[in-house]
Every structure is written in structure tokens, then in C-alpha cells.
Amino acid sequence: MADYRPAPRLEQSQLALHDAVAAADFPQTLLRYRNQRAAQTVGLEGLTAADWIAHFGRFQPLPDNQPIPLALRYHGHQFRHYNPDLGDGRGFLFAQLLDDRDRLLDLGTKGSGKTPWSRGGDGKLTLKGGVREVLATAMLEALGVPTSKSFSLIETGEQLMRGDEPSPTRSSVLVRLSHSHIRFGTFERLAYHNDAETMRDLVAFILANYYPDCTDATALFDAVVTQAARLAASWMAAGFVHGVLNTDNMNITGESFDYGPYRFLPYYDPAFTAAYFDQTGLYAYGRQPDAVLWNLGQLGRCLTLITEPDPLIASFNAFNDRYERELGLAICQRLNISPKPDNAPLVMALYDFLADLRTDGSFEGLFYDWFGGRISETRALSGPRAVSYSGETFTAFHDILKTYDPAAPEKLDHLRFKQPDPETLLIDEIETIWAQIALEDDWSLFEAKLAAIETYRQAL
Template identity: 85%
Template sequence: MDYQPAPRLAQSALALHDPVTAADFPQTILRYRNQRAAQSVGLEHLSDADWIAHFGRFQPLPDNQPIPLALRYHGHQFRQYNPDLGDGRGFLFAQLLDNQDRLLDLGTKGSGKTPYSRGGDGRLTLKGGVREVLATAMLEALGVPTSKSFSLIETGEPLVRGDEPSPTRSSVLVRLSHSHIRFGTFERLAYRNEVETLRDLVAFVLANYYPDCNDTATLFNSVVTLAAQLTARWMAAGFVHGVLNTDNMNITGESFDYGPYRFLPYYDPNFTAAYFDHTGLYAYGRQPDAVLWNLGQLGRCLTLLIEPEPLITSFNAFNVRYEQELGLAICRRLNIRPKPDNAPLVATLYAFLATLRSDGSFEGLFYDWFGGCMSETRALSGPRAKSYAGAAFTAFHNLLKTYDAAAPEKLDHPRFRQADPETLLIDEIEAIWAQIALEDDWSLFDAKLAATETYRQALAW
């Protein structure tokens, strides 16, 4: 497709950002470019030199934003309100349309200091960039709505961090995302009682992201629905975001900004991703509650514009919508046709998963039984065959027998001839990083991305 610049936020009258200057890095070594994502926005023909000029030196894209914009927002962090947030190490670099005419952002992470850096250096470790590239690739493969890691460039600065060996290498990441307008964007305006700007923000969101909605109430209702879908797909993917603060949720129902994430090695509702989450607030099993709480904060902001009753109705509908979406997400992951009520299948699946404690067993179940009972021979002759026994498995298996495969032809993909699924467990990430850190060897990183892309094609969402 053709490149279609659309710098709509910069051209609007909304006071939601500050102009900033990108850091001048000592080096710009291209480590990753997402050619498939670039093709979706008409930038696949850039040479590596031009790519580095735009996404390492941040020379403006043609007819796009002339200067980067650090976005203003507040947020609840572990449910404590923080008015001292905003883009502290990133900015909005450009906006453009994709091949579906959706407005997308090119936003950065690690691009230098801004007015919101709060004493930080505005940088991103290379390890952090590597982790985010891997996360977005795997989440996309597993059918989770996610930002895309667009570019990763090593920047040649030694960074000191308190939670990993230092000095460590640095990078700048560019992500392609449907929106960087956060729940915290609304919270800032409500906190400052900027009601007219809040009203203008809702109008901007309706015009650019929700053209089928016509007012604040229907907008919130749609955000609740997309949040329920996103949460369900996290859960079906065994994904733990780690830091579900209100500034880490956007209004288009897309997952983004991956710090201390993890994928479950095996089912554990109390599994946490962040070492600093001492109370388990954002544990795997508490993610639906966390998202609902965050929706409550967004809804409170919107009561400055309309009466609360329709907002409360949509808020109260979240749990029902989440349960419905979880059933659909589980069926999608198993490649079976959903029924009007999938709750019994979901309950028996999780009850069986709770009996498994071997690494890889969470993803292994979905891989082995992809296509439902069409895969029974494959599952019962594979490396996890001994797990498929006992009362909990029988309950799940009996229900699974009542479902038809949704797309049986997917099982013809050569990927399903392999014994094990593709996973992204913490030991794999650490091994990839160790090879980069110790030997500057990127072969494991490249191989993991290639294998994840094959997995995405096999699952074929």
C-alpha cells in the first residue's frame, strides 16, 4: 500500500502534548525492523539508511509531524494516583493510516528526556528492547491485540540500572500502535477539571477511533467491550502483563508497553510478573479485576460530561462480557467452533490445567488439542501424553468431544508435525539475552522470531 501520513493529533487543538527533541545517540545500529508491519503502512521500501534516519535519528517522515510530541497523562499506579506522569522516555513520532484505513501511531521508547522524565535518563536498555520485540511477536502469534514492535536500534550508550548488571547496553524502540491515548489521558483532564478539553478529547476519539459510536456513553460501552476481549485473550494466552496501571491501558483495546511481563510456564492464578508486585495485585488470575478497576477510573472521568447511569450499566456488564469473551478465546485457541455457552468447557479446562505443574504445560495443552479431538492421536502420542489421564482430564475431554473443529485444514501446516509448541518462557528470554550480552550473537534472537512467525502462520488467526 501507499504511505498515508495522518498527523491528526498534532493538527488538532487538543493540548495533550509538548514538543520535544530526540536524544542524539552516539551510535545507531539497526537490530530489528518489522518488514511486515512496515508493509502495512507503506514504509517497507525504506533503505536501512533511511530507516535509521527516521527511527534512530528521528528525522520527520514526509508530510508528517515536524517535531516529536511527548504526551501528557496521569494515572493510578498500583491503585495510587500519580499526577507526575507523562511520556518520560518516549514520544509520538508520527501518525499514519494502515491498509485498513485505521489511524496508527509510531511511538518511541528510550528516545531521550522529556519534561516528564522525573529525573530519569529517558533511555531504554537493549535487553528491555529485545524483551518487547519478543513479547509483541508472541502475543500476535497467540491472537492477542497488541502493539507491534516496529524498530529496534542499539544506541551505544552505557546505562546504569539498579535491577540488572550495569553498565548495560542501550537502545531505542519504535512501536506501531492503534493509539497511545490512555485511560490516564482522561484522568489528567478530570484531575485538572479541564472539562471542555475532556469533551474535545472524547470528540477526537469518536471521530478517529470509534466512528460507529455517537456519544460518550456508547464510546465507554465500546471501550468496556474491547477491554473484556483483550483481557480474555491475555488469559487464554497465559500472559501476565505485570503492570496494569491506568496509564498502561489505551482506549482502543490494545495491549502495549511490556516491562516485567511473563508467559505462564503452567497454570497458576497467583503467578506475578513484576518482582515489585509484593501483594500480587496484578497476578495472572487477578487481571480481570485489575482491568475492571481501571475501567471504573475511566468511567468516573466521563461523569464530568454525562450522567453516570449509562456508564454504570456498561461497567456492570464487563464481567458477563469477559466470561463470554473468555469462552470465545479458549475456543479460538483450541480451533473449535464455539457454542452459545462455553463456560462448562472453560471451567473443566482450567480445572485440568490446575493439575499440571511442568513447564510448558499451559501452552502445551492448547497445542496438543488444537482442532479439538481431531488431534487426539497426536496429543496421546506426544511428549505430554502421560498428563492426559485422570478425572480432571476426563471431564475436559468429554466436553471437548462435543465440539467440532473450526478450521481442520490448519492441522495440515507442517508446524503441527513438531512435538512441542512455541513458547516464550523466562529461561528462553534469558538465554537469548545472554548470547547477545556475552558474545554479541543475535542468532538465537533471530531464530526465535522466525520460529514465532512460523507459529503465527500455523495458528493463522
């Protein structure tokens, strides 16, 4: 592991943000997914199969890294109701290390057993939940969303009881590779306890390890606002609905993570929700930017414990403009066209047209068909969705699109663009993949889907 560079900085910082815990002792460790591409970025690609399972199924410490897992403490607003009884209830920070770009990254778990924050739960993850998260992170990465990476999925041989799926059901433990484990809820906990000293130390830690160009809490918040605007825009451009945008599900570095009841839009619908328990549509597709802004408000409120509020308010008020700019850039990236100084007319025309398309696959289909802008006209107008490309809203979108130059026309030479349809990850596809695993222990559809998504990523 010549390129492996351990960096257990949170453990070394002595910040009072975590509890030492032990991983569950699983009856079985059967490797179901290994992200070799991600492993290469952190120098772990050379691990043998036995060593991989020892580290990511049995949680034997990595060399010179954390000697024991750490369950982080945090609070959070869940559907805008404050909950002081949160924390890592079925996961922990296993290790920190530097990647091939000198970024500090975390290896964290999901389903690794009980912690002081389990609140009566078993601390475990269903195998279906693990499969769904692996698929989600692969697809989001392909579509350009800043996301955690599913690093490892190991089936653990237990039968779990759950109220929202047929039980007993198979169990697993997931390991994620992400930029930071520190959540908005980490700050909420410190504010709740009026712990200004630890919050100052936490800000100093974040500045040193994640935002070296920022000098204080005010500058940090401004940078986080920008990162959050970029994240929200990337979700919207990908047609992704996170489902549970609580403050404990947003981290300080602006990555998407923790995929429970997520969905990808089959077609444009601002009221589309991912979670069956989101009765009011608080986290519906079209309300995600507002949810992110509300969460930023909670983070800013916490920081008033250690800094003046006026600059924080100014950064908070800048979110909408930054979001609109980032959405324009994200739409241009998805269409493979070079952005202009003002992309708002294109974005408005695109969503007006999407509102007229109500067939499954039409959201991703539009971006696929018109990838490259005007140079894809023949391809789009001779493809399976050609009948949709007519009418007033299409003409308005098309007229604006024609004024944009393609960003990287050579991408269309990829063989993936010879296929008529885009890659999608709709709920029926996920259920079909899981049914084959659940009924026959057949992983071929899962593996084929990941291979297809990887091809799509390379093409895009």
C-alpha cells in the same frame, strides 16, 4: 512509498494533550530489528536501510507528517495510588499514518530521551528491555492477543546504569506501531484539572478517529468496556501476565502495550506474578480481569465530568458477563474449535484440568496438543505430554471438548504441527537469548526465535 499515507491528526487537532520535544542525539545507531511485515501495512517497507535509521534512530520527520515529536501528558493510578506526575517520560508520538485497512495508527517510541515528564530519569531504554519487548509482541501476536507491534529496534551506543540488572548495560531505542497513544490516564489528567472542555474535544476526536459507530461519551465507554473485556480474555487464554496494569498502561482502543516485567505462564497458576515489586500480587495472572475492571472504573469516573453516571455504571457492571463471553471465544480460538452459544462449561473444565498440570510448558502444551479438538486426539495421546492426559479433570474436559466441531481442520496440515512441542517464550528462554547477545554480541538465537515464532503464528 506509494502506499504511505501520513495522517498527523492529533497534532492537527490542537488538543492540549502534549508537549513538543526533541529526540536524544545518540552516539550510535545500529539496526537490530526491522519489522518488514508491519512496515508493509503502512507503506514504509521500501525505506532504505539508511532512511530507516534516519527516521527511527535519528527521528528525522516522515514526509508530510509531524514536524516534531510530541510527548503526551497523562496521569495514572500506579498500583492503585494516584500519580499526577506522569506522562511520556522516555518516549513520544513520532508520527501518525493510515494502514492498509484505513485505520489510524501511531508510531511511538520508547527510550528516545528526556521529556518534561522524565522525573529525573535519563529517558533511555536498555537493549535488553528492547529485546524483551520485540519478543513479547511477536509472541502475543502469534497467540491472538491485540497488541502493539515492535516496529524497529536500534542499539544506540550508550552505557546505562540500572538498579535491577547488571550495569553498565547497553542502550537502545524502540519504535512501536500501535492503534492509539491515548491512555486511560489521559482522561484522568483532564478530570484532575476539571477540564471538561478539553475532555469533550478529546471524546469527539476519539469518536471520529477510532469509534465512528459511537455517538457520544456514554457509547464510547460502553465500547471501551467491550474492548477491554476482549483484551483481558486474550491475555488469560494466552497464559500471559502483563505485570504492570496501571491506568497509564491501558489505551482507549483495547490494545496491549508497554512490556516491562512480563511473563508467560510455564503452567497454570492464578497467583503467578511477573513483577518482583508486585509484593501483594495485585497484578497476578488470575487477578488481571479484576485489574482491568478497576481501571475501567477510573475511566468511567472521569467521564462523569461530561456525561451522566447511570449509563456508565450499567456498562461497567456489564464487564464481567462480557469478559466471560470473550474468554469462551478466546479459548475456542486457541483450541481451533467452533464456539457454542455457551462456552462456560468448557472453560471451567479446561481450567480445572490445567490446575492439575504443574510442569513447565504444560499451559501452552495443552492448547497445542488439542488444537482442532477431537481431530487431534491421536496426536495428543501419542505426544510427549500424553501421560498427563488422564484422570478425572482430564476426562471432564475431554468429554466436553469432544462435543465441539473443529473450526479450521486444514490448519493441522501445517508442518509446524508435525513437531512434538509448541513454541513458548518462558523466562529461561529469554535469558538465554539475552546472554548470547550480552556476552558475545551473537544475535543468532534472537533471530532464530523470531523466525520460529513467525512460523507458529502462521500455523495457528
